[in-house]
Amino acid sequence: MEGCHRKPGTPGVGKTTLGKELASRSGLKYVNVGDLAREGQLYDGYDEEYDCPILDEDRVVDELENQMSEGGVIVDYHGCDFFPERWFHIVFVLKTDNSVLYNRLETRGYNQKKLKDNIQCEIFQVLYEEALGSYKEEIVHQLPSNKPEDLEDNINQILKWIEQWVKDHSS
Numbered sequence: 614m615e616g617c618h619r620k621p622g623t624p625g626v627g628k629t630t631l632g633k634e635l636a637s638r639s640g641l642k643y644v645n646v647g648d649l650a651r652e653g654q655l656y657d658g659y660d661e662e663y664d665c666p667i668l669d670e671d672r673v674v675d676e677l678e679n680q681m682s683e684g685g686v687i688v689d690y691h692g693c694d695f696f697p698e699r700w701f702h703i704v705f706v707l708k709t710d711n712s713v714l715y716n717r718l719e720t721r722g723y724n725q726k727k728l729k730d731n732i733q734c735e736i737f738q739v740l741y742e743e744a745l746g747s748y749k750e751e752i753v754h755q756l757p758s759n760k761p762e763d764l765e766d767n768i769n770q771i772l773k774w775i776e777q778w779v780k781d782h783s784s
């Protein structure tokens with residue numbers, strides 16, 4: 614389960630579900646940045662308002678650098694503007710309808726403030742804009758993530774993309 618979010622993000626859209634399933638079917642490595650930060654205590658202070666630790670983005674980047682240069686890594690996080698652009702060949706932003714998302718977050722026991730902030734963020738597509746601002750537009754893709762069939766479609770689509778990428782880069 615995801616931890617806290619200093620910046621309003623979009624937890625509950627299905628990043629971890631997709632990332633892990635994709636890793637298992639593709640053989641790529643899976644890294645959950647929230648877990649990595651928790652394990653290494655890669656924090657820089659505490660956010661009282663959101664009641665959660667503040668991510669130390671520089672230390673996260675340092676921690677991941679070696680793995681990322683080797684390649685073949687799926688990175689799961691609700692933000693992407695602090696990662697080096699050269700790390701990624703493709704970026705996916707999952708999109709869940711507000712009503713569906715509300716139910717998922719409520720199930721997680723989010724309080725009203727957290728619910729409101731996170732839903733608001735989804736409405737304004739903050740993360741999609743952030744991704745477009747951080748990477749070349751043509752590598753940023755939005756994927757629907759409302760129902761199990763979406764998950765299956767997304768996985769198949771990404772697996773095809775990986776296959777093509779490998780073909781294009783093996784010679």
Ligand code: DAT
Nearest residue numbers: 624625626627628629630758759760761764
């Ligand atoms: P995130 O990692 O973005 O916080 P998650 O992978 O933990 O999200 O998923 C949140 C919940 O939603 C979890 O109970 C699984 C469910 N879920 C994920 N993708 C889904 C989909 N395409 N259809 C229905 N439920 C989905």
